[in-house]
Amino acid sequence: xxxxxxxxxxxxxxxxxxxxxxxxxxxxxxxxxxxxxxxxxxxxxxxxxxxxxxxxxxxxxxxxxxxxxxxxxxxxxxxxxxxxxxxxxxxxxxxxxxxxxxxxxxxxxxxxxxxxxxxxxxxxxxxxxxxxxxxxxxxxxxxxxxxxxxxxxxxxxxxxxxxxxxxxxxxxxxxxxxxxxxxxxxxxxxxxxxxxxxxxxxxxxxxxxxx
Amino acid sequence: xxxxxxxxxxxxxxxxxxxxxxxxxxxxxxxxxxxxxxxxxxxxxxxxxxxxxxxxxxxxxxxxxxxxxxxxxxxxxxxxxxxxxxxxxxxxxxxxxxxxxxxxxxxxxxxxxxxxxxxxxxxxxxxxxxxxxxxxxxxxxxxxxxxxxxxxxxxxxxxxxxxxxxxxxxxxxxxxxxxxxxxxxxxx
Ligand code: SF4
Ligand code: SF4
Numbered sequence: 075x076x077x078x079x080x081x082x083x084x085x086x087x088x089x090x091x092x093x094x095x096x097x098x099x100x101x102x103x104x105x106x107x108x109x110x111x112x113x114x115x116x117x118x119x120x121x122x123x124x125x126x127x128x129x130x131x132x133x134x135x136x137x138x139x140x141x142x143x144x145x146x147x148x149x150x151x152x153x154x155x156x157x158x159x160x161x162x163x164x165x166x167x168x169x170x171x172x173x174x175x176x177x178x179x180x181x182x183x184x185x186x187x188x189x190x191x192x193x194x195x196x197x198x199x200x201x202x203x204x205x206x207x208x209x210x211x212x213x214x215x216x217x218x219x220x221x222x223x224x225x226x227x228x229x230x231x232x233x234x235x236x237x238x239x240x241x242x243x244x245x246x247x248x249x250x251x252x253x254x255x256x257x258x259x260x261x262x263x264x265x266x267x268x269x270x271x272x273x274x275x276x277x278x279x280x281x282x283x284x285x
Numbered sequence: 286x287x288x289x290x291x292x293x294x295x296x297x298x299x300x301x302x303x304x305x306x307x308x309x310x311x312x313x314x315x316x317x318x319x320x321x322x323x324x325x326x327x328x329x330x331x332x333x334x335x336x337x338x339x340x341x342x343x344x345x346x347x348x349x350x351x352x353x354x355x356x357x358x359x360x361x362x363x364x365x366x367x368x369x370x371x372x373x374x375x376x377x378x379x380x381x382x383x384x385x386x387x388x389x390x391x392x393x394x395x396x397x398x399x400x401x402x403x404x405x406x407x408x409x410x411x412x413x414x415x416x417x418x419x420x421x422x423x424x425x426x427x428x429x430x431x432x433x434x435x436x437x438x439x440x441x442x443x444x445x446x447x448x449x450x451x452x453x454x455x456x457x458x459x460x461x462x463x464x465x466x467x468x469x470x471x472x473x
Contacts, residue, residue, distance in 0.1 A: 078301075078326040081318050084392045089380040154378025154398050161358040161375045172357040172381050245355055247387035247456065 093152040098239050100145035102261060105236035106269025108138035108186055112229050114273075129277030135193035137272055139186045142235075146179065171242045178238055182231040188214055189228060236265035288366040289433040290346070290405065291440045292420070293449070295465040298427035299339045301326045305419035305428065312406060312418040319392050321403040322419055336469065344369065344390035344403040345452055345460035352382035352391065360400075367461070368407055373399045387456050405430075 111134020118127040150159050163180075166173045191198055191211050198204045198211060217224070240258030247253055301324055309315060309322045322343035329338045350369050352361045360376035363369055376399050383391040383400060394401040406417040415421070420428040431438035449463040 078328070081320075084319050085389050087392075089383050089393075152379075154380065154393060155376070158375075158377045161360075161377050162379075165358045165375065167354075167357055167359055169354040170357040170381070172355065172379065176357065245351070245381075246384040247351055248384045248389060 091152055093148040097145045097148045097152075098243075098261075100141040100148070101235055101239050102265035103268055103272060104138045104142040104145065104186070105182075105232040106265035106267070107134040107141075107272050108189070108269070109229060109232045109236070109266060110134055110269035110273050111138070112225055112232075115225070126274070126277060126282065129281035130273040132193060132281040133273040133276040134269070135190045137276060138232075139183070139190045142179070142183055142186060146183070171238060171245055175235075175238045175242060178231055178234040182228070182235050185224065185228045185231065189225075233262070236262050290366060290368065290411075290461055291431065291433050291444065292346075292405070292417070292462045293429040293440055293443055293465060294341045294462065295427045295429070296339050296467045297465060297469070298425045299324065299341075300425055300427075301337065301339050302424065304422050304424060308418045308422040309403070312409065313401075315401075316394060316396055319394065319401075321390075321401065336467070338467070341462070341464070342389065343462070344386075345388050345458075345462035346405065348459035348461070349457060351385040351387065351456075351458065355381045355385040357381065364407075368405055369402075370404055370407065371400055371402070373397065376400055387453050387458065388460075 111131045114127050114130050114134075118125075150156050153159055162173070162176050166177065168174065188210070191207055192214065195211055198207055237258045240261035243249075243252045244254055244257040303324060306320065306323045309320075313321060315321050320342065322341070325340040325342055327338050327340075328335060330336050346367070346369055348367055350361070350363065353363055353369060356362075357379065358375045358377060360372045360374075361369060361382050362372060378393060378398060378400060380393070380400070383393070386402075391400055391402045393399070405411050406415075406419075410417060416430050417428075420430040429439050429443055431440035433441055433444065435441060443465075444463070447465050450466050451460050451463050454460075
C-alpha cells in the first residue's frame, strides 16, 4: 500500500549498481579459471605443448589476472567516494566481509599476475618493452623450490575470493532473500563451472596448437 | 557507568502529525526527499474495523549493530554509550551498511555524498543533556527518551509498566528503540 505521507524513494533505491554485479561475476570468473587451471596443472599436465590441458592452463593464466584487474577497477568506481578508497587499505575491520575481501584480493592479485608471467615466460622474453618484467621473472624463479607451496597458496586464496563474494551478499539484512548461508556455496559452484567453461573456450580459441 | 539510552514510541498517542520528522529535517538539514526519521501511516484493517497504523522509521540504535560489523573502515562505530555514529572522514560510501541495516535507516546524503542516519541528536542535543529534537517537539508526548540506568526516569518507569515491542526482535540486534503497540485492535 502506498503511504499516506512521506516519500518512499529512499527505501527503494538501488545502492549497489551494475558495477558490483559485474565485479561479482568477474571475481568468480577469475578465481574459477585459476582454480581449474591449477587443478589441471597438478593432475593432467603432460610435457607436450599441444594438448587441450595445456591450453586450459594458459587460458586460466590470462583470464584470471585480466578479469580480477578489471573487477578491482569496477569496485572502486562504485564507491560513492572513489578517491577515498585508500581507507580500505589502512583500516581493517575483520568482522566486515568487505575488509576480508580486500585482504584476499591483496594476496591474490599479485600472485595471479606472477603466475601469468611465468606461464608466458617465453612470450615475455620476446618483447623488449617487457624487459623490466624479466628481472621479476628471474627473481621469482629463484623461488622455484617453493613453487608448489605458492601454487597451493594461490589455490586457497582463489577459493577465498570465490566464496567471500557469497558471504558479502549474505550479510545483507535489507535483502532477506540473500541473507542465507547457501549463497557462498552457490557462488563457489558457479565460479568453478564458469572456470571450466571459460578455460575450455579460450583455450580452444586462442591457445590450441594443432600438430 | 555508561548510559543506557532508550527511546520509546507510543503508537497509541501518535497522531501522525509528522512534527518529529519536520523538526529532524530542520535540526540536521536533511535534504529534500530523504529522511532520517519519518512516521509511516497506513490505513489498515477490514471495513468496518478500520484503523490508522503508525510506524516510526529511523535508526533504532542496535546494540549488536549489523551496520557496524560490516563497515570495512570503522566509519560506522559505537560510542561508549553504545550509540552508533558515522565518522564522515573515513566513510568511503561503499553503501555496505545501507544494505546491511535491517531497518532501512540509512541513506546517502546527496549534498555531502556520505552516509547518514538518525544519531539521537547526540552532538547537538543529547550530549548537552537536551532531549532529541523529535522527542521534545512531539505534541502528544508519544515519544519518550532517557537513561534506563536512572530508575526514576520516564523511560524506566514506562518500560516496566507497559508491554514493549522491539522492532524485528528476531534478528537479535537489541534495539534501543521500543514501541508501545496499539491497544485498539483493527482487523488485518
Ligand atoms: S538501525 Fe540500522 S543504522 Fe541503526 S544501528 Fe541498527 S543497523 Fe545500524
Ligand atoms: S558506506 Fe561508509 S559507513 Fe557505510 S559501510 Fe561503507 S564506509 Fe562504512
